[in-house]
Each structure stands twice: as C-alpha cells, then as structure tokens.
Amino acid sequence: MPYVNIKVTREGVSRAQKAHLIKGVTDLLVTVLNKNPATTFVVIDEVDMEDWGIGGVPVEEWRARQSSST
Amino acid sequence: MPYVNIKVTREGVSRAQKAHLIKGVTDLLVTVLNKNPATTFVVIDEVDMEDWGIGGVPVEEWRARQSSST
Amino acid sequence: MPYVNIKVTREGVSRAQKAHLIKGVTDLLVTVLNKNPATTFVVIDEVDMEDWGIGGVPVEEWRARQSSST
Amino acid sequence: MPYVNIKVTREGVSRAQKAHLIKGVTDLLVTVLNKNPATTFVVIDEVDMEDWGIGGVPVEEWRARQSSST
Amino acid sequence: MPYVNIKVTREGVSRAQKAHLIKGVTDLLVTVLNKNPATTFVVIDEVDMEDWGIGGVPVEEWRARQSSST
Amino acid sequence: MPYVNIKVTREGVSRAQKAHLIKGVTDLLVTVLNKNPATTFVVIDEVDMEDWGIGGVPVEEWRARQSSST
16 A cells, blocks of 8 residues: 655656656565556656755755766 | 644645645644644645556556556 | 545644545545546645745744734 | 645746746755655646536636736 | 655555555656656655545445446 | 755754754744644654665665775
8 A cells, every 4th residue: 555755856757757756666566566557656746957956055056066076 | 732734636626625634634633633623733744646556656646547447 | 547646744643534535535525526536545644843935934923923913 | 755646727837937946845844844856756737727627617707807807 | 856646445455555656657667768766756645535526426436326327 | 834854864863952853843844834833743854774775775784885995
C-alpha cells in the first residue's frame, strides 16, 4: 500500500520519462517489499527552478556557481 | 491545529467542490477531535494525470486496462 | 485515486477516532467527487507537541498564551 | 541534510522574495543545527487561493469574514 | 536535485531493505533523468497500520475483508 | 497562512533548538511576505538515520565515505 512522491525540477521531463519513473519505482517496491502494484501510488511533482533552493540560493544560481568553480 | 492535504487527479474539480471538501474535512475534525476550525488548514493539490501512477502505469492507462478487463 | 494526509498534534487520538477520520474523509471524497474508496488512501500523522509551531512558538506555549489572554 | 517545504498562498510572490526565503531558511538551519548548506533543500509551493481552506472555508472567504467582523 | 518520499506501512522493513529502496530509487533517477546522486534525497516513512486507511477503513480491516471475500 | 515542514535527521535536536527553528521560520515569513504569525504553522519531522538516503546510500554510510575521501 505504498505512496511515493517524487519531486524534481521542472526541466522538460517527458511523458515517457514519467511513465518510466512510475514503472521503475513500482517494480522496486514489488521486488524489495513484495507490495501489490494495484495499491501502489506514485505522484510526481515538477517544481519550478525559482522554487527550489540548495546551498542557500535558487538552483540555477547554485549550478552557475558549481560550473564556474571548476 | 490540524493540517490536511488532499491530492486528487486534475479532472475539472470545481470551486464549489473544493469548498465542499474544505468544509467537510474541517467539520469532520471538529466532530471527531474537537479541533478549532480557525486553526485547521486544508490544502488541495490537483495532480496532472500523467503525474499520477498506479499499478506501475500512469492513471489513464490504468483506467483503460480496468475497463477493458471487465 | 485520492491521497489524503491528516496531521494532528499527538494528544491521545484513539484507534476508534482514527477509524472515524478515515471513514469520514473517504465518504466525503465519494460524495463530492465520486471517487472509488478502493483507491482512496488516508494517512494520519500524529506530531509531537514540541514539533508543532504556531504564532512563532511551540503549540503548548501558544495555548498557554491564548488562555492567559482571555 | 535538511529538507524544507514552504507552502504559501499564490499572491504574487516575487523571485527576489523566494530567494530571500531560501537564504533565510538555509541560514537558520546552519545557525541552529550547524547543517551543511550544500545538502539543504528548500522547496516553495504556491497554492491557489481556492485550494487553501481555513476555518472551514476557502481563504478568500475567510479573510472577507475577518475584515467584516472588525 | 530530486527529493523522493516513500511511505509504507510499518511491518518490519529491515535496514537492508531500506538501503535497497534508497539505492534503487536513486539509480532510477540517474538512469531516467540523469540526476546527480549527490543531490538526490530519499526519505522513507513507516506508517503505523492504524494510521493508514484504504477503502474507508484501517488497512488491517481492509486486508481482512479482501481475504474473506476470496 | 503559510505551512512550513522541516525535515532533519534524528540526531538529538533539543526542544530549545526546535523552538528556535519555529521562531526563525515564522519571523522570516513575517519579514519577507508580511504573513500573520497566528496563521503560520511550522511542523518539524525528525527522520531516523536509516530512513534518509543521499548519494544512493543511507546517510551514515554517505558521511563515512565523505570523511574517508578527504
């Protein structure tokens, strides 16, 4: 009876990729915990870049810093 | 001081239906747990069909399978 | 296919009260949105008093202030 | 390794305000718990007014009532 | 920069099974979306049986009904 | 009317530190968005170390690797 929530930044995740995530997570729960797929929910949230922070700054600024530091 | 989050698939839930859900859940918490409505929050999330998985597939595919199997 | 999460402070909610909440929320989703109970999940979280803040303070301090101000 | 989720009503929160929230929360976790900013995530959700309930009604109705009662 | 939350009923999930879930979900996000494991969080919540409802009843009652109906 | 959820690993966070987090986050929402503290909720979740994954492994293993790699 699992419920899985996947949050990723909104950067053009396709329908096929979402379907792949849903299948992969469900299969994993069947394999590891013998869960029933019929009562396994997966909910994907795409989060706008300006709404995701890491390192104290929005994610785009974080990535810019990471690239420039290498 | 309850916080309730309701997630449903995005399929044309009306404002009136949302207001009905908010009232119904709040009344329930008052009745069952004697909570104060003034500090009871209800947050509704409508989730796009392609972002909701069940049975290892996106919900539309799941429903199509259920119908065809009957 | 709804998923509902109810968070309340941990103050001795009984099994019967939890069952009442589960039934009440599920019935509401059937009534308002014609959802299928078999694919409606309700998850209840009891949150320790020291982990819940309102008005900038832990909830017990908040309640003490409210009472003393009346 | 903290994860922080901030939900607010959608009422024109600017990019600068979001960046301010991200910085403020991250700094707080560094100050209070000595967390590493590089593994501190902040996710902001703006929730449509009709999707947020308080006092058993949608938030706009709640605010209208509060104003008229003063 | 994904964040994944997995909720399952509390029924003796072992440390090894949790590690398996963490690895499996992280690998999936690398494979499907090319995400960086170093900024991929997985948080597992075990939910007490009395706190999980399906079909309008707590999960143990639901399972008892399913078995007796076959 | 904000709702904030803070998840941290369970490593002996004290009541005073929790109260500090609650006050800090609430003050931030007042400063940045002019929110009303009386309708600002903060919920803190402490997550067991074995339930938090990063880099595809449980957090303790991750930390051990990070230290040994320096």
